[in-house]
Amino acid sequence: MIKEAVARRYAKGLFDVACEMNILEEAAQDLDRVAALLEQEPDLKEILEYRRVPTRVKKEIVRGVIGASISSVVFGFMEILIDKHRERSFGAIRESYHDFLRKHKNIVVAVVKTAYPLEYQFEVRLQEVLEKATGKNIELRVDVQPELIGGLVVQIGDRVYDGSIIKQLEMIGSRIMERSSRSLGKLEVEI
Numbered sequence: 001m002i003k004e005a006v007a008r009r010y011a012k013g014l015f016d017v018a019c020e021m022n023i024l025e026e027a028a029q030d031l032d033r034v035a036a037l038l039e040q041e042p043d044l045k046e047i048l049e050y051r052r053v054p055t056r057v058k059k060e061i062v063r064g065v066i067g068a069s070i071s072s073v074v075f076g077f078m079e080i081l082i083d084k085h086r087e088r089s090f091g092a093i094r095e096s097y098h099d100f101l102r103k104h105k106n107i108v109v110a111v112v113k114t115a116y117p118l119e120y121q122f123e124v125r126l127q128e129v130l131e132k133a134t135g136k137n138i139e140l141r142v143d144v145q146p147e148l149i150g151g152l153v154v155q156i157g158d159r160v161y162d163g164s165i166i167k168q169l170e171m172i173g174s175r176i177m178e179r180s181s182r183s184l185g186k187l188e189v190e191i
Contacts, residue, residue: 004096007089011096014077019104023071028101030074031094034066038090048087058082107137113145113153113164130156 018027038045047053062078081087110130130138149165
């Protein structure tokens with residue numbers, strides 16, 4: 001909880017500066033570039049997160065490896081994270097920044113779980129239907145989960161729409177059990 005609050009505070013600071021300078025998208029892309037580099041180079045990530053590496057050395061590494069490929073705003077932000085020893089929070093800060101950006105652009109994330117990969121036309125149609133239902137722009141995140149058997153589970157914020165085959169089977173099972181227990185109750189009364 002505290003880590004999330006810290007991440008949101010730093011992300012909000014960067015978001016406010018980027019908004020003021022009209023570089024919201026550029027800052028988001030820069031954060032994504034840094035994240036991709038840290039994922040591709042786990043040694044770099046380890047060095048940045050290791051507390052015994054001096055701040056000066058970390059800044060030199062960031063300047064040499066990342067500095068030229070990102071805006072001065074995001075570069076300065078990276079230096080602030082290093083100064084404040086918040087390097088380990090970078091991933092959460094990046095996610096929070098994207099949350100602020102989505103909110104600013106009236107976009108909500110819809111996580112769609114499906115048993116099979118969706119065809120492009122179906123994804124587009126699903127996105128249109130969800131946008132109409134919510135009145136917001138939708139960013140789809142499709143997650144294939146074969147254990148669903150078929151159908152879809154859509155989560156938007158804290159709302160879940162479960163139209164999966166597995167859920168329907170569970171509901172049928174519940175009804176059967178309920179009816180069976182009622183029938184047994186009637187038998188007991190007659191005896």
